[in-house]
Amino acid sequence: xxxxxxxxxxxxxxxxxxxxxxxxxxxxxxxxxxxxxxxxxxxxxxxxxxxxxxxxxxxxxxxxxxxxxxxxxxxxxxxxxxxxxxxxxxxxxxxxxxxxxxxxxxxxxxxxxxxxxxxxxxxxxxxxxxxxxxxxxxxxxxxxxxxxxxxxxxxxxxxxxxxxxxxxxxxxxxxxxxxxxxxxxxxxxxxxxxxxxxxxxxxxx
Numbered sequence: 243x244x245x246x247x248x249x250x251x252x253x254x255x256x257x258x259x260x261x262x263x264x265x266x267x268x269x270x271x272x273x274x275x276x277x278x279x280x281x282x283x284x285x286x287x288x289x290x291x292x293x294x295x296x297x298x299x300x301x302x303x304x305x306x307x308x309x310x311x312x313x314x315x316x317x318x319x320x321x322x323x324x325x326x327x328x329x330x331x332x333x334x335x336x337x338x339x340x341x342x343x344x345x346x347x348x349x350x351x352x353x354x355x356x357x358x359x360x361x362x363x364x365x366x367x368x369x370x371x372x373x374x375x376x377x378x379x380x381x382x383x384x385x386x387x388x389x390x391x392x393x394x395x396x397x398x399x400x401x402x403x404x405x406x407x408x409x410x411x412x413x414x415x416x417x418x419x420x421x422x423x424x425x426x427x428x429x430x431x432x433x434x435x436x437x438x439x440x441x442x443x444x445x446x447x
Contacts, residue, residue: 297330297439298328298329298330298331298332298410298412298437298438298439299328299329299330299439300326300327300328300408300410300439300440300441301326301327301328301441302324302325302326302408302441302443303324303325303326303369305441305443307441307442307443308442308443308444309443309444310443310444310445310446311324311396311406311443311444311445312324315395315396316395316396316397316445317395317396317397317447318397318447319395321393321395322369322370322371322393322395323355323367323369323370323371323392323393324369325366325367325368325369326340326366326367326408327365327366327367328364328365328366328410328439329364330364330437331362331363331364331412331437332412332436332437334414334436335362335412335413335414335436335437336362336413336414336415336416337358337359337360337361337362337413337415337416337417338358338360338361338362338410338411338412338413339356339357339358339359339360339410339411339413339417339427339430339431340355340356340357340358340360340367340408340409340410341353341355341356341357341408341409341411341424341427342354342355342393342406342407342408342409343406343407343409344396344398344404344405344406344407345405345407346398346402346403346404346405347387347398347404348399351387352386352387353386353387353424354386354387354393354394354395354396354406355383355386355392355393355394356383356384356385356386356422356423356424356427357377357381357382357383357384358381358382358384358417358419358422358427358430359380359381359382359416359417360379360381361379361380361381362412365379367379367381371383371392371393372392373390373391373392373393374391374392375391375421382417382419382422384421384422384423384424384426384427385421385422385423385424387424389423396445397447398445398446398447399447400447401447402446402447403444403445403446404444404445404446405442405443405444406442406443406444406445407440407441407442407443408440408441408442408443409438409439409440410438410439410440410441411431411435411437411438412435412436412437412438413430413431413434413435413436414434414436415430415434417430
């Protein structure tokens with residue numbers, strides 16, 4: 243009888259260990275990769291981080307996506323930078339990077355404006371920014387494709403229409419570079435972008 247009672251106790255104890263070991267107090271969203279680090283954020287079609295509470299949104303002046311840039315922002319006008327604003331910054335963002343590029347340039351993609359370390363909150367860059375190394379909000383301006391610091395106005399060849407893409411990236415770091423060109427910024431963006439979005443415009447001469 244003693245042996246039979248002992249065997250029954252062992253069977254009950256084994257069942258408790260087996261079934262109890264199949265549960266976990268760690269939610270699926272907190273699962274980690276084999277290296278011990280959290281899984282990287284996944285991006286949706288709108289450039290939204292999986293942990294974002296909203297969609298990262300970029301606006302250029304009062305334009306609609308696909309609109310023609312007004313002459314005042316180009317070599318046909320006063321050549322000043324347009325107003326650029328944004329919202330929907332995801333949690334964990336340390337800085338923003340704004341890039342304007344022309345993918346239709348004859349010699350390959352041309353960078354017209356490069357602004358990095360923009361403070362990470364909903365806000366804007368006002369129209370007509372100076373060609374200073376550091377802007378009034380603490381953001382830094384890098385170099386365009388021709389080595390010019392600040393906004394370099396669109397000026398496609400006569401008789402052509404080019405696209406001008408405004409790209410905004412939310413980063414999980416502050417870029418510790420006193421000066422930067424497109425190659426340096428692209429390197430900083432790799433693996434550090436939480437969310438991104440773009441706004442496409444066109445311009446013809």
